Amino acid sequence: MSTTISQAESARIESAIQAAVSGSWEEFAKLTDEPFPNDASMKEQFEDSYPRLKQARGNWQMTSDIGIVPEDGTRVITVILKAPPNVDIVLTLHSTSDRDDSAISIWTFFQQLNLDD
Template identity: 85%
Template sequence: MSETISQAESARIESAIRAAVSGSWEEFAKLTDEPFPNDASMREQFEDSSPRLQQAGGNWEMTSGIGIVPDDGTRMITVMIKAPPAVDIVLTLHSTSDRDDSTISVWTFLQQLNWDD
């Protein structure tokens, strides 16, 4: 059975991207239900990734995948935002379930070089 992203998870992904495009760290920081493990590191990731998405101006492709953690059934959601020409952004979320009341936490928002070009 293939897992799909829930409405709550999808809304959180869209909100994170909107916050990055607007450059609002304050809005982005509100999107995690659990505190960031390291605020300074997450802010650095945001400040690096946000301008890349702004430069791409909506010209990106998004793909996503979900992994189920065997120990507790929680969900690891990885979203790849391919923002040409040379950088992709990886947004990783952790979700307690696919229900609307799940706890959704932002784990990473970092750049990855695109070696395909």
């Protein structure tokens, strides 16, 4: 099992970021292959986070990490967009595999304070 982001996962991450930058909840919501556990909560996370990304105008540093779930080999992908001065946007996805036909679901999209800057 690969611990690098696949092409399908990378494309989904990029699409989620672009939907957020454009402020389109409808486009963002279409990008999850499994329904959100709580639509209202996810929409609230989106509405809180997308203005920050829009304001950053692409001026962010993106890092990512992949954790493999031992029980089933699925992948939890955490993407952090460091958007100065001190707020990071965290996007968490779940992917069934590193193959192109993987089911990819969005789990979280929230802001976190970064006091390291």
